[in-house]
Amino acid sequence: MSLVVVGSVAYDGVATPAGRVDRMLGGACTYISLAASYFTPVSIVAVVGEDFAQEDAGLLASRGIDLEGLQRAPGKTFFWAGVYSEDMNDRETLATELNVFADFRPDLPASCRSKPYLMLGNIQPALQRAVREQMSGARLIGGDTMNFWIEGQREELLQTIAGWDFLLINDSEARLLSGERNLKRAAAAIRAMGPRILVIKRGEYGAALFHDGGAFSLPGYLLDTLKDPTGAGDCFAGGFIGSLAERGVTAETASPADLARAVVYGSVMGSFCCEDFGVGRFRTLTRDDIERRFQEFRRLTAF
């Protein structure tokens, strides 16, 4: 069933121990929608500048992604550049040029407003809330956030996530948001803020899921090659909600097994993302590859 993805479409410059690319397609909305497109029809709501390449729009379209909500504005596309640490678990931001993204006011096309699934990439909490209000009939709604909003717009963020079914967040941000170091206690505190389904992403170490029916924990996939972790968390989000949307799972019907499977699909998509720079891996990735890795996760974790 159809999914709306809202967030940034950007150009990134990335340096990792495995190499360097000065300018390539990136942005949370891009990664989420590419990953989700393997599971379900996706419409994106985002803004790009006059410099946005036809080739990049073409990649999204080639994955069947609906671009009606992709606004084009005068000016340049959002640009981010960063450099990763030796172990790629940390990164330093070298440049953040908001450009046309500074004035992004997501206005959903009429065709999007009645869709059942909504994934809000990491943007200003007030904008996330405004989108959510335009999709009052959606049946599974959630999003991502980051330390910048947790620290700088906490009240706004709390109002926003109060209306979500799920939140995806990394472990350091979960600790920051909850004020709890212990992951179980952090999860309980965050779930009390609204989102009954919580996924705490732990990078190379995997992910933990907390919901009314209990908890689920998955170790990280052991990669043969790690080239660039940029976008892995967003691809996780795309695999997570995409696989739920594919099977028509809603906030009301989601079972522990549905949610655990979604976490595995999220991890599968995040792991593929790291195998090449930027969105490179999605140029060749197939659904068969995804199913093979899902089964590999089963073998890797069964006892």
Add this chain to the structure above:
Amino acid sequence: MSLVVVGSVAYDGVATPAGRVDRMLGGACTYISLAASYFTPVSIVAVVGEDFAQEDAGLLASRGIDLEGLQRAPGKTFFWAGVYSEDMNDRETLATELNVFADFRPDLPASCRSKPYLMLGNIQPALQRAVREQMSGARLIGGDTMNFWIEGQREELLQTIAGWDFLLINDSEARLLSGERNLKRAAAAIRAMGPRILVIKRGEYGAALFHDGGAFSLPGYLLDTLKDPTGAGDCFAGGFIGSLAERGVTAETASPADLARAVVYGSVMGSFCCEDFGVGRFRTLTRDDIERRFQEFRRLTAF
């Protein structure tokens, strides 16, 4: 089937964000043997000083641990003190007083030499090798090491582990030993050094197992309360080899399922260890508690 454990019996002083104990029973041999004692008969080979308390020997004896190989020497028992970081993932050593441990020359009682299982706690590689040579008929042999020996006695260590069936090591040490950052490549390099069964411990993030039949990965247990991680890696080792010894699994017969179960039992024992200071948790822990947590791991990871 009977297990011999060789290593340090010590007194520790530990400060963590959850509290502080100035002097308590510790040491790798202590933790390994206590954890393993829930699964199989254990004999220890270690040395203590004149200050070693009857109460502490009594705790080991109460778990059925054979103390014939526990030498008493003139002087004081090995003492270590350290303070943990806020997240308890790092620690700083404040004191290392080798005392009687400086002259420890493990000499196995005749009753130990024919036992089938041997776990070598983290001591000088040459001593580990000397013990291994006293147990030429053992059917499953392995041990632990640390950065101090990897950096300082590399050749000696390589000769030593070449004769082991399994090696337990943490992730930063696996990288140091192999020179590989990627965990799969690090594992392949280390397995080529001798131990066909390799467990890479990742602290709160779980553990990964590599063997001829493939790989297995387990996330960390989500603790309600973390008081003191001292000894968790050694308790992992005790649960790992103890559960294999209980079922008579040898280097020749070990199946992927046997080894995966052993990693889960290792993780169970490591997780209990962290719930109290020092060996405190083992004063009340029962085999039923262990089985319940094993099943909890199943529920936490099944999909």
